[in-house]
Amino acid sequence: MFGRSFTIARIGGIAIEIHPSWLLIFALITWSLAVGVFPMQFEDWATATYWIIGAIAALLLFVTVLIHEMAHAVVAIRRGLPVPRITLFIFGGVSHLSRQPRTAGEEFAIAAAGPAASLAIAIIAAALSLVVVNLNEQATAIVVYIALVNFLLAIFNTLPGFPLDGGRVLRSIAWRKTGNFMKATRIASGVGTGFGFGLIIIGFGFILFGYLINGIWFAFIGWFLSTAARGEAESLRLESVLGPLQARDVMSQNYVVVPPGLSLQLIVDEFMVAEGHRAVIVARDETVYGIVSISDIRKVPRDRWADTPAQAVMTPREEVATVNADTPAMEALELIAQRGLNQVPVLEEGRMVGLITRRELIERIQVAEQLEDRREVPTGSRRS
Numbered sequence: 348m349f350g351r352s353f354t355i356a357r358i359g360g361i362a363i364e365i366h367p368s369w370l371l372i373f374a375l376i377t378w379s380l381a382v383g384v385f386p387m388q389f390e391d392w393a394t395a396t397y398w399i400i401g402a403i404a405a406l407l408l409f410v411t412v413l414i415h416e417m418a419h420a421v422v423a424i425r426r427g428l429p430v431p432r433i434t435l436f437i438f439g440g441v442s443h444l445s446r447q448p449r450t451a452g453e454e455f456a457i458a459a460a461g462p463a464a465s466l467a468i469a470i471i472a473a474a475l476s477l478v479v480v481n482l483n484e485q486a487t488a489i490v491v492y493i494a495l496v497n498f499l500l501a502i503f504n505t506l507p508g509f510p511l512d513g514g515r516v517l518r519s520i521a522w523r524k525t526g527n528f529m530k531a532t533r534i535a536s537g538v539g540t541g542f543g544f545g546l547i548i549i550g551f552g553f554i555l556f557g558y559l560i561n562g563i564w565f566a567f568i569g570w571f572l573s574t575a576a577r578g579e580a581e582s583l584r585l586e587s588v589l590g591p592l593q594a595r596d597v598m599s600q601n602y603v604v605v606p607p608g609l610s611l612q613l614i615v616d617e618f619m620v621a622e623g624h625r626a627v628i629v630a631r632d633e634t635v636y637g638i639v640s641i642s643d644i645r646k647v648p649r650d651r652w653a654d655t656p657a658q659a660v661m662t663p664r665e666e667v668a669t670v671n672a673d674t675p676a677m678e679a680l681e682l683i684a685q686r687g688l689n690q691v692p693v694l695e696e697g698r699m700v701g702l703i704t705r706r707e708l709i710e711r712i713q714v715a716e717q718l719e720d721r722r723e724v725p726t727g728s729r730r731s
């Protein structure tokens with residue numbers, strides 16, 4: 348989303364960050380409490396009191412969200428999983444784990460700790476409200492609000508949306524059942540996506556029956572959840588295959604080099620149509636001049652192909668996106684995806700040593716994924 352988070356504190360080595368969107372939510376909550384919720388419940392406070400109590404309640408909400416995240420972090424750290432930072436943003440908080448959990452049990456414990464903490468806070472605040480209800484109206488307003496919101500937080504986070512806590516709990520259960528982390532991630536992501544779509548449909552139902560604001564909220568949260576669920580599974584899938592690899596590991600040496608003067612007609616006939624190459628490298632004596640791709644050739648009318656040389660239409664070397672042989676494979680993939688490229692030449696000390704193509708990269712990921720399924724299903728191994 349927008350803007351950078353800023354660090355407000357450090358607790359036990361964990362940096363506590365606030366995302367700018369949280370300030371907006373803080374203002375909104377204070378405002379809705381001061382002009383809506385509290386005046387409805389308590390009639391004869393001074394205007395300033397509504398605002399002060401509203402701000403205190405919003406601030407306490409912030410503290411309880413932080414406690415929720417700290418609960419995740421404490422369990423993670425106890426199990427030897429470092430947590431460098433916690434970020435509070437518009438939808439609540441995120442604890443950044445430095446790596447994925449190693450076992451289903453570990454993931455379950457870390458994920459469940461957050462909603463458990465929210466539920467505990469709700470129960471304590473509810474009990475406290477019974478104590479103060481006859482003593483002080485302002486204190487009652489605050490603890491009742493904290494009890495209610497933490498109860499809702501516990502419920503919301505237990506929903507099976509992934510990467511919400513409930514989705515992670517679901518993944519840990521699927522992980523234990525299947526013994527396969529990636530497969531469990533796909534299951535949790537699938538359920539999370541379906542759940543998100545369900546919320547979107549409910550949202551449109553609300554809108555259809557005239558509840559515009561509620562409908563938009565449901566649709567928005569549903570859209571957010573389904574997008575997050577798919578994104579998380581996708582990046583994990585790619586990371587698991589490409590994570591340890593460099594550009595040189597995924598490049599191909601099966602590329603075609605043509606001299607600058609070769610005609611487009613020959614390139615099309617000999618290499619593109621006959622062998623399926625989407626691009627050829629234009630070079631002479633190990634010096635690369637550029638690259639000719641299908642889209643370069645399409646700019647020239649077909650009846651001119653025979654008398655147009657490669658160097659007349661090639662994308663010159665300076666304009667071609669390249670990577671170094673030791674660039675992480677994930678970075679090369681990001682470059683290909685962001686720029687919409689079909690291939691990226693790989694250089695070593697300025698010389699071209701290989702070509703990464705989008706098609707080969709995708710095939711490699713698919714093969715690795717199928718192998719993972721084959722390996723895990725028949726043995727039924729348990730990992731935790």
Ligand SMILES: [Zn+2]
Binds near residue numbers: 416419461504512
């Ligand atoms: Zn949580």
